[in-house]
Amino acid sequence: MVTNVSSQAAVTALREVVCEAAAKRAPLRIRAGGTKDFYGNATTGSVLDPRCHSGVLAYEPSELVITACAGTSLAELENTLAEHGQMLAFEPPHFGSTATLGGCIAAGLAGPRRTAYGPSYGGVRDFVLGARMLDGRGEVLTFGGSVMKNVAGYDLARLLVGSLGVLGVILEVSVKVLPQPAAQLTLSFELEQQESLDRLNAWAGQPLPLSASVWHEGVLSVRLSGNRAAVTDARGRLGGELMEASSADEFWASIREQTHPFFAGAEALWRVCVPSTMPASELHSTPLIEWGGALRWLRTSRASQEVRAAAQRGGGHATLFRGDPSYDVFTPLAAPLMTIHRRLKSHFDPAGIFNPGRLYREL
Amino acid sequence: MNRQREMASALCELLPQHCVLWSAEDTRPYECDGLMLHRQLPMIVVLPETEVEVAQVLRLCHARGVPVVPRGAGTGLSGGALPHGEGVLLSLAKLNRIIEVDPLARTATVQPGVRNLAISEAAAQHGLYYAPDPSSQVACTIGGNVAENSGGVHCLKYGLTVHNVLRVRGVTMEGESVDFGSLAPDASGLDLLATIIGSEGMLAVTTEVTVRLVPRPRLARCIMASFADVGHAGDAVAALIAAGIIPAGLEMLDQAASRLVEPFANAGYDLEAAAVLLCESDGTPEEVDAEIEHMCAVLREARATRIQVSSNEAERLRFWAGRKNAFPAAGRASPAYYCMDGTIPRKRLGEMLRTIQALELKYQLRCPNVFHAGDGNLHPLILFDDGDPESVARAEAFGAEILERCIEIGGTITGEHGVGVEKLDQMCSQFDPSTRAAFVAVKCAFDPSRLLNPGKVIPTLHRCAEYGRMRVSSGKLPFAELPRY
Numbered sequence: 001m002v003t004n005v006s007s008q009a010a011v012t013a014l015r016e017v018v019c020e021a022a023a024k025r026a027p028l029r030i031r032a033g034g035t036k037d038f039y040g041n042a043t044t045g046s047v048l049d050p051r052c053h054s055g056v057l058a059y060e061p062s063e064l065v066i067t068a069c070a071g072t073s074l075a076e077l078e079n080t081l082a083e084h085g086q087m088l089a090f091e092p093p094h095f096g097s098t099a100t101l102g103g104c105i106a107a108g109l110a111g112p113r114r115t116a117y118g119p120s121y122g123g124v125r126d127f128v129l130g131a132r133m134l135d136g137r138g139e140v141l142t143f144g145g146s147v148m149k150n151v152a153g154y155d156l157a158r159l160l161v162g163s164l165g166v167l168g169v170i171l172e173v174s175v176k177v178l179p180q181p182a183a184q185l186t187l188s189f190e191l192e193q194q195e196s197l198d199r200l201n202a203w204a205g206q207p208l209p210l211s212a213s214v215w216h217e218g219v220l221s222v223r224l225s226g227n228r229a230a231v232t233d234a235r236g237r238l239g240g241e242l243m244e245a246s247s248a249d250e251f252w253a254s255i256r257e258q259t260h261p262f263f264a265g266a267e268a269l270w271r272v273c274v275p276s277t278m279p280a281s282e283l284h285s286t287p288l289i290e291w292g293g294a295l296r297w298l299r300t301s302r303a304s305q306e307v308r309a310a311a312q313r314g315g316g317h318a319t320l321f322r323g324d325p326s327y328d329v330f331t332p333l334a335a336p337l338m339t340i341h342r343r344l345k346s347h348f349d350p351a352g353i354f355n356p357g358r359l360y361r362e363l
Numbered sequence: 364m365n366r367q368r369e370m371a372s373a374l375c376e377l378l379p380q381h382c383v384l385w386s387a388e389d390t391r392p393y394e395c396d397g398l399m400l401h402r403q404l405p406m407i408v409v410l411p412e413t414e415v416e417v418a419q420v421l422r423l424c425h426a427r428g429v430p431v432v433p434r435g436a437g438t439g440l441s442g443g444a445l446p447h448g449e450g451v452l453l454s455l456a457k458l459n460r461i462i463e464v465d466p467l468a469r470t471a472t473v474q475p476g477v478r479n480l481a482i483s484e485a486a487a488q489h490g491l492y493y494a495p496d497p498s499s500q501v502a503c504t505i506g507g508n509v510a511e512n513s514g515g516v517h518c519l520k521y522g523l524t525v526h527n528v529l530r531v532r533g534v535t536m537e538g539e540s541v542d543f544g545s546l547a548p549d550a551s552g553l554d555l556l557a558t559i560i561g562s563e564g565m566l567a568v569t570t571e572v573t574v575r576l577v578p579r580p581r582l583a584r585c586i587m588a589s590f591a592d593v594g595h596a597g598d599a600v601a602a603l604i605a606a607g608i609i610p611a612g613l614e615m616l617d618q619a620a621s622r623l624v625e626p627f628a629n630a631g632y633d634l635e636a637a638a639v640l641l642c643e644s645d646g647t648p649e650e651v652d653a654e655i656e657h658m659c660a661v662l663r664e665a666r667a668t669r670i671q672v673s674s675n676e677a678e679r680l681r682f683w684a685g686r687k688n689a690f691p692a693a694g695r696a697s698p699a700y701y702c703m704d705g706t707i708p709r710k711r712l713g714e715m716l717r718t719i720q721a722l723e724l725k726y727q728l729r730c731p732n733v734f735h736a737g738d739g740n741l742h743p744l745i746l747f748d749d750g751d752p753e754s755v756a757r758a759e760a761f762g763a764e765i766l767e768r769c770i771e772i773g774g775t776i777t778g779e780h781g782v783g784v785e786k787l788d789q790m791c792s793q794f795d796p797s798t799r800a801a802f803v804a805v806k807c808a809f810d811p812s813r814l815l816n817p818g819k820v821i822p823t824l825h826r827c828a829e830y831g832r833m834r835v836s837s838g839k840l841p842f843a844e845l846p847r848y
């Protein structure tokens with residue numbers, strides 16, 4: 001990866017802060033724009049702001065890769081890609097104008113395009129090709145690279161996705177990007193929840209250019225993206241009402257950024273991630289459903305054990321996305337998995353200074 | 364000998380007797396994988412039939428400090444399944460059951476010994492298939508694919524193993540069963556599924572895999588384009604992607620490779636062309652027609668000298684037959700061949716080919732090239748004589764120099780075949796000591812005893828120091844005739 005002089009100075013500065021904190025065993029809270037402060041368990045420590053390390057380091061559209069510093073504004077990054085007709089295919093939520101690339105990777109949250117279907121789509125981890133990070137000893141580690149295929153050494157760049165900063169400070173990331181679809185349209189259908197789930201799963205087994213879906217209050221909306229001929233053909237097959245293009249864009253943005261009325265209010269918001277075929281009856285409250293049935297958002301004041309048990313019975317897990325911080329936010333891990341987590345934490349962050357407790361109390 | 368007898372009788376208490384092999388004639392078939400330059404007889408071979416037996420074997424070996432090397436079909440090309448002389452070779456061949464195909468959820472749950480192609484065959488009746496298609500897919504197993512993060516000719520569009528596996532159930536060296544990932548799109552905690560995939564059997568022994576199945580496209584067609592210069596072909600690859608196209612497959616053969624495979628496969632390749640590019644489009648008939656037309660226009664603009672489009676499925680398969688038979692053709696043309704696997708930025712393809720041509724003269728060995736051009740993943744095939752130690756040494760030095768060049772131009776030493784024992788030296792060049800220390804830490808987090816597939820992937824500090832010294836002495840290897848592990 002290319003590193004320019006000013007970014008080297010920034011890495012040196014970040015490194016000094018880390019080494020000093022490690023020496024004193026004083027916790028650091030890694031935080032840039034603070035747009036995802038609500039996410040994860042409560043943590044303590046003085047703020048380490050990686051935004052001093054920002055900017056695009058390498059971008060050649062024909063290589064389908066962008067390499068940028070963690071402090072780079074997510075909006076600016078996406079604008080740069082859009083100028084060349086490309087995009088982050090995982091459609092990450094920003095949750096505010098100050099979101100950064102580093103925060104996007106550390107939170108690991110993907111948006112509507114992370115459907116269970118479409119071969120070219122996926123989660124954040126599916127597009128991360130390489131990363132540089134600063135560990136708790138102040139060492140700079142380099143994983144993966146900026147090429148499409150790389151199996152040299154363990155795939156630790158993807159390990160940083162969703163790590164919520166507990167392993168170290170993400171410095172730079174190389175991400176695979178994709179061309180924006182040539183055509184896009186949204187169809188809506190009046191359908192009950194279970195009927196929608198059945199239909200979404202059946203559609204996903206057919207070669208259709210589905211790029212997003214939402215079911216909410218008796219209406220199923222699906223987005224088709226891709227080659228113009230494929231989108232037109234799929235529209236003919238699926239039927240439904242065509243949503244006007246600008247309201248469709250607004251609608252998908254409101255799902256991605258959670259500005260849709262479903263997400264308003266103070267009641268706890270659960271993110272229930274399950275196999276897309278889990279029957280509607282397994283969850284006792286009415287969700288907003290994304291990802292072809294695999295992501296079900298719940299507003300409920302039910303006890304966390306109850307929500308978790310339902311998700312786990314269905315083969316998935318439940319995260320308290322927004323709500324009472326005194327609960328454990330993430331589904332507890334099986335003992336052998338937690339042992340591996342603890343050992344990893346103790347190598348990457350021997351003094352235990354990075355975002356203590358944010359992912360799990362034990363880390 | 365005593366140790367072998369003791370271990371064999373202890374294992375026979377855990378497994379049926381026919382599942383434990385120790386005489387040299389029985390263990391000989393396991394002495395190497397697809398990288399035949401390295402061979403080693405294992406102390407014992409075991410072939411457990413259940414996950415419980417796998418866990419029992421691992422617990423016993425852990426308690427007695429005996430190394431374990433897991434093995435699938437043995438098609439790996441980097442020596443990842445090279446046995447340990449004082450260890451147990453754990454073959455997963457008998458765990459070969461397809462547990463469930465769920466057409467509605469589009470998943471298949473299978474045991475590790477199930478062959479890659481068998482998954483697609485089982486899913487075919489539902490119009491679904493498993494996307495990663497390594498060229499060895501008839502023989503290689505899903506357990507091995509998980510270990511290597513295998514790709515194939517369609518991964519630019521459809522991804523690698525890591526993009527197509529939802530869940531891996533594995534047993535740690537300590538004998539504990541662990542689920543990595545889940546049946547949902549993600550799981551809680553760190554993404555250890557991504558760490559397990561491509562870990563070359565060093566972190567846990569895979570006992571069950573749930574893969575994602577995708578709908579089979581209605582139609583696929585392939586373009587075969589000729590170029591008068593390899594640089595032009597490389598530019599054409601960049602031009603296709605810059606035009607916003609993600610071809611379902613994008614492969615390149617240089618002239619030497621086309622001439623090598625043509626008599627074998629009768630694919631109809633243009634033998635006068637410096638490079639042949641295969642570009643595939645899949646989707647609905649209308650979509651494919653539009654994309655093929657778009658691709659042809661871009662290719663013509665990029666100085667293609669001849670363009671042929673497959674008009675039916677038989678013709679499409681014939682176009683691919685040459686590419687998919689490149690390795691066997693190399694095996695026929697030469698006593699032995701050595702397949703390299705570096706990946707580089709796509710724009711450096713032409714330059715890399717010229718470098719390889721210069722190295723052919725330097726080492727006096729032929730080296731036809733096939734590429735997963737869309738991914739920048741190279742497979743130079745160095746032809747040599749394995750009966751001649753001097754030819755072997757030249758082939759290895761040739762390969763090492765290609766890999767060093769890959770690193771220099773911003774690429775990697777392995778795109779899909781793994782490090783195994785083969786590329787340990789180049790790991791020293793590609794990764795700095797702190798990153799290598801992180802790899803050791805990850806290894807220890809899963810396997811503190813370091814008994815599971817030891818000596819693979821991560822070079823020791825000592826080895827790297829030695830490799831550094833060797834490279835300093837102007838690329839001339841001392842004791843070039845000695846095998847290096």
